[in-house]
Amino acid sequence: MSTSILLLIIFAIGMVAYILGASRASGLAAGKPSNLHSRYGYHGAFAAISAILPAVLLMAVWLAVSSSIIETKIRSDFPDDVKALPAATLNLNYGMINSISNGLRLLGDADLGAIEGMAPADVRTLLAQNGVPLADDPQPYMMTAAKSLMAAKDADNAALTVVVLVVAFIGALLGLRAISPRFRARNRVEQVMLSGLILASSIAILTTVGIVFSMLSETIAFFRAVPAYEFFFGTVxxxxxxxxxxxxxxxxxxxxxxxxxxxxxxxxxxxxxxxxxxxxxxxxxxxxxxxxxxxxxxxxxxxxxxxxxxxxxxxxxxxxxxxxxxxxxxxxxxxxxxxxxxxxxxxxxxxxxxxxxxxxxxxxxxxxxxxxxxxxxxxxxxxxxxxxxxxxxxxxxxxxxxxxxxxxxxxxxxxxxxxxxxxxxxxxxxxxxxxxxxxxxxxxxxxxxxxxxxxxxxxxxxxxxxxxxxxxxxxxxxxxxxxxxxxxxxxxxxx
The missing domain is CATH 1.10.3720.10 (MetI-like)
Known part of the structure; x- marks a missing residue:
């Protein structure tokens, strides 16, 4: 399941939780909103946040970590002579493997079965016909790694879908269960919104700090090779x-x-x-x-x-x-x-x-x-x-x-x-x-x-x-x- 569709399902679960939470709060109020600490909408919003926020955070962390884990696993299976290549060459080879993996996903079952006995040049031609051009003919180990990468991505995607949807459902149930006449839903929702505002305001600061440090590290590397006085006071x-x-x-x-x-x-x-x-x-x-x-x-x-x-x-x-x-x-x-x-x-x-x-x-x-x-x-x-x-x-x-x-x-x-x-x-x-x-x-x-x-x-x-x-x-x-x-x-x- 694609990331966008998974997000839509999570938000759909959140909307259902909002409606059920507001309805549950209305039933507990028995027609008198004063019986509740917070309005119906706050209870519904709390249930929706309980469903959406943990699932989205887990999804973001998972996507950030899983790609590096999969890459490390695929690289560890490279032949020893390939592992001895320079880091820049290894990065280019892995990028090519990733492209091959994406191309294999576009092929039909017949092409996937026929690709086993094809020459590297024919594989390159077939992938180019499916919109995946390669810079060079794929080597045998690249084809093996590409298939392993495709299988790893499929397994990772399936696990991500199941775990995230389970977390969303559990969050919705816990949010609905917490609703009671004296539950301070408004305070909880406002705390979450305040944290979101602080995070949004911090993004600009953290982005600026990140840009500065990324430039600073490369600038220091430059000044190790060229004296600073020649750079700042040079006229040529x-x-x-x-x-x-x-x-x-x-x-x-x-x-x-x-x-x-x-x-x-x-x-x-x-x-x-x-x-x-x-x-x-x-x-x-x-x-x-x-x-x-x-x-x-x-x-x-x-x-x-x-x-x-x-x-x-x-x-x-x-x-x-x-x-x-x-x-x-x-x-x-x-x-x-x-x-x-x-x-x-x-x-x-x-x-x-x-x-x-x-x-x-x-x-x-x-x-x-x-x-x-x-x-x-x-x-x-x-x-x-x-x-x-x-x-x-x-x-x-x-x-x-x-x-x-x-x-x-x-x-x-x-x-x-x-x-x-x-x-x-x-x-x-x-x-x-x-x-x-x-x-x-x-x-x-x-x-x-x-x-x-x-x-x-x-x-x-x-x-x-x-x-x-x-x-x-x-x-x-x-x-x-x-x-x-x-x-x-x-x-x-x-x-």
Whole structure:
């Protein structure tokens, strides 16, 4: 039985338990709800939770543990010469065995019987015809292991189904048996819901911690091969990819060109997005009529839903050539030499297009913050004779400033982490320069470059991607901490 169907059956048992629990509570109340400590729905919810929660938890633990146990059992049956292969090769072989097992499950009885005497090439062809392509012809031990794996999975699935359904039924019966007039069902249900809320809020924290530690371990491995001072203070980026399996640290891994390009492009984008987005937010919040606001704001926020790759194409096909041709015309009018001084792929191109992408973030967040300022403050300022412009500058903006600063720093973090626009609009040249008319690249682009292709996570050329990712994490964390400091400082001054 598939996992989804098993979950549906568990929830169906829970729904039946809910109905029976509510009915049992109603019967015990004898028409007087005051005879019960909790309402009927709480008793039904307790019975449903008793049926669903233990079964789902058991199912999750079972699925997490059983796969590793089965894999260990199958690997232990490999021939000795296969066990002596490198770990990476063993992992690839087990993946192939898993694919063969899935393919055998799709075959009919006739094909399963005929596959015994087939040549490896014919087996590969047969599996490919059933939608399971293999990278190479299966070896005999792989076929034996695949059949064992299929049998083990079937036995595991059958045991899981029986045990989980038994637990669900027992939980439902115990939940129904616990219902009594003085049973505190509401307290029990609320405790479960509170635990669920705590778990949900902890997932984000635990996920962040997990991401940090996963990057940190690989970053430490990188710094064992490349000194940290060469990475953080190096001015040349030339990783020189090594061959597969090599641990050579040949090349230069200077961060400064990448970091300079990241901050330069993000700064140009913010210089374009902040004035436009902030002025748009002020107009929509304070000057636009209800009809115009209801039309203009959704149209402006459509920009936020456009994929970044589309912005990249827009920069590559439209904005870049436009700036290049404009610069050639300007140069021709001034010097008579119609040679462009703005490249199609440049910091300016990427910054402008990224700024267009960030406009809805700035305008929408700022608009919500400005409209959240109490109306009494506006009315008081206008009542004292101030104009709408003076009210905006002297009253509303100081009140909304902490929120706006936080919104702008959040937008800056979005700009620093952008990838696709930079790849297509700014190029991949890791260089240090002042001119915004030449190509540069960012940290995110080089992370993609270093992790593209069939690579092993053993060489510094690959591990440097984790060091770059850790650097971006620390950079955005610093922005968030600074945003919190600014918000608290201005809020104290205002209060």
């Amino acid at each position: 980026w030339d990783p020189r990819f090594a061959s597969a399996g090599s641990t050579s640290s040949g090349g230069q891994f200077g961060l400064i060109p990448l970091l300079a390009g990241t901050l330069y492009i993000a700064t140009v984008a913010m210089l374009f997005a902040v004035p436009v987005g902030l002025f748009a937010a002020i107009y929509m919040a304070e000057y636009a009529g209800p009809k115009l606001r209801s039309t203009a704001k959704p149209l402006l926020e459509i920009l936020a839903g456009i994929p970044t790759i589309v912005y990249g194409f827009f920069a590559l096909v439209t904005v870049g050539p436009f700036l290049r041709d404009i610069s050639a015309n300007i140069n021709g009018l001034v010097t008579g030499n119609y040679q462009n001084f703005i490249q199609s792929q440049s910091v300016l191109t990427a910054g402008i297009v990224m700024g267009i992408m960030l406009i809805p973030f700035v305008s929408s967040l700022s608009d919500d913050i400005i409209t959240a300022v109490p109306k009494a403050m506006r009315d008081g300022s206008l009542g004292l004779g101030a104009t709408r412009s003076e009210t905006m500058k002297r009253v509303i903006m100081p009140a909304a400033l902490p929120g706006i600063v936080g919104a702008l720093l959040l937008t800056a973090s979005r700009a620093i982490g952008e990838t696709m626009i930079v790849v297509l609009a700014a190029g991949v040249a890791a260089r240090m320069q002042i001119s915004p008319f030449e190509p540069m690249t960012t940290v995110t682009v080089k992370i993609v470059n270093q992790l593209t292709g069939d690579l092993e996570f053993t060489s510094p050329q690959t591990l440097v991607a984790f060091a770059l990712g850790m650097t971006l994490f620390v950079l955005t964390l610093g922005l968030n901490v600074y945003a919190l400091y600014i918000v608290r400082k201005y809020r104290e001054q205002y209060e």
